[in-house]
Amino acid sequence: MEEEKKIIKIANIIRQLGRNVGVDETIDTINSLKLIKDRDFETIKAVLKATMIKDFAIDKDRLDERQEIENKYSVLGKVTDRPYLTNELYMYSPAESKIKTILFNIENSDMIKWSKIAKRLKEITLNYEGHRFKVNDNGEIDVRMTIRDEIKYSLESPYLIKHRRKINKSYMVLLCDISGSMKDYIKEILLLSFFTRRVTNRAEIFYFSTDMRRVTKFFQVSRIDEIDVKKIISLVSYGSGTRIGEALYNLRKNYGELLFRKCSVVIFSDGWDLGELELLERELKIIKQRCNSIIWINPLMDKPSFTPDIKSIKIALKYVHMLTSPNTLLLNKNRREKRKVT
Known part of the structure; x- marks a missing residue:
């Protein structure tokens, strides 16, 4: 109970500073802290940042400025194909998430x-062993096929037939x-x-x-x-x-x-x-x-x-x-x- 009161106090202080922190953010913060057993300063700070302080909506005095920014960078910003320059992407998010226009750079190192x-x-997920087998020299000995082959050669076949499971897509x-x-x-x-x-x-x-x-x-x-x-x-x-x-x-x-x-x-x-x-x-x-x-x-x-x-x-x-x-x-x-x- 004491912890919840402190979180509500923090929310009130942030709200007095002109920031839009509502009941939803406060409840998210309380629920998140309940999930954590071992707490330290950095962990609590990260929780507050992720749940309560979400790049929240700015106050009314700056609404016109915010609208101008969103109109200017609504979807995609400057893009270049030159290898030595970076790509700049601008994202728009709906008002309910209380997150402003976001700017980030995509560099060649990120692409690589x-x-x-x-x-x-793709290597991990898009290949799996099926139920059927195929002949493969690096697989396990196929006793059944080896015996069948022996019969063809009057039990004098010098070959051991090996197999492994087929890889399916x-x-x-x-x-x-x-x-x-x-x-x-x-x-x-x-x-x-x-x-x-x-x-x-x-x-x-x-x-x-x-x-x-x-x-x-x-x-x-x-x-x-x-x-x-x-x-x-x-x-x-x-x-x-x-x-x-x-x-x-x-x-x-x-x-x-x-x-x-x-x-x-x-x-x-x-x-x-x-x-x-x-x-x-x-x-x-x-x-x-x-x-x-x-x-x-x-x-x-x-x-x-x-x-x-x-x-x-x-x-x-x-x-x-x-x-x-x-x-x-x-x-x-x-x-x-x-x-x-x-």
């Missing part, structure tokens, strides 16, 4: 990094979290979505926060600057709360035909879930039973201070086949390339 990560994901469903706690990774989310669709046409892409929307068609483009960012953000509640369990339920309810034995589900999220944890566990369990694999990419794992103390991550560990980070995927991809060279 996320292209490799997408290719690594799979499908991928990419789920990206664009809630308030993930707003700092929106550039990475766009790059992952773009290159995933570029390396394979067997991928479906969804964005979620409190709801979920299919956005695959927006990434069927040949260049990163052709993405209609404004249209994407207008479809999903960008910068709002996170309900992963509810999003997975809506995915299964509305797009259940995509979740089958040949499908791998990839989740890109920090795991901050303000929804029902029982619903999250139930949906992950069902998806694991129906799909080939679940891979959870958590960008926070690249930070040295990361610990899997979040309840939703602990639940995910029971059902996901791999919990990894972008840099880990990139490192594994680079190692494989070095082996091929040597």
Whole structure:
């Protein structure tokens, strides 16, 4: 109770300073802190930043200035094909998320990094061992075929027939979290979505926060600057709360035909879930039973201070086949390339 009173005091102080912090933000902050057991100053600061201080709406005196900025940079800004210059993307978000126009740069190093990560994901998810076998000298001994061959040669055949399972092509469903706690990774989310669709046409892409929307068609483009960012953000509640369990339920309810034995589900999220944890566990369990694999990419794992103390991550560990980070995927991809060279 004392903790809740302090959070309400903080919200009142910020509100007195002219910032738009409402009841929703205060409740999100209280619920988020309840999920954390081991707390330190940096963790509490990160929670407050992600849930309460969301680049909130500016006061009335600056509304005209804000409108002018949004009109100027509503969708896409300056773009260049020159290799030594960067691409600048401007994003617009709806008023309900209380997040201003966002500016970020996409450099060549970013393009190379996320292209490799997408290719690594393709290697992991889009191939799986089927039920049928094929002859292969590097496989295991096929006793049945060897005996049949022996009969042909009057039990004097010098050959041992080996086989291994056939590798079948799979499908991928990419789920990206664009809630308030993930707003700092929106550039990475766009790059992952773009290159995933570029390396394979067997991928479906969804964005979620409190709801979920299919956005695959927006990434069927040949260049990163052709993405209609404004249209994407207008479809999903960008910068709002996170309900992963509810999003997975809506995915299964509305797009259940995509979740089958040949499908791998990839989740890109920090795991901050303000929804029902029982619903999250139930949906992950069902998806694991129906799909080939679940891979959870958590960008926070690249930070040295990361610990899997979040309840939703602990639940995910029971059902996901791999919990990894972008840099880990990139490192594994680079190692494989070095082996091929040597």
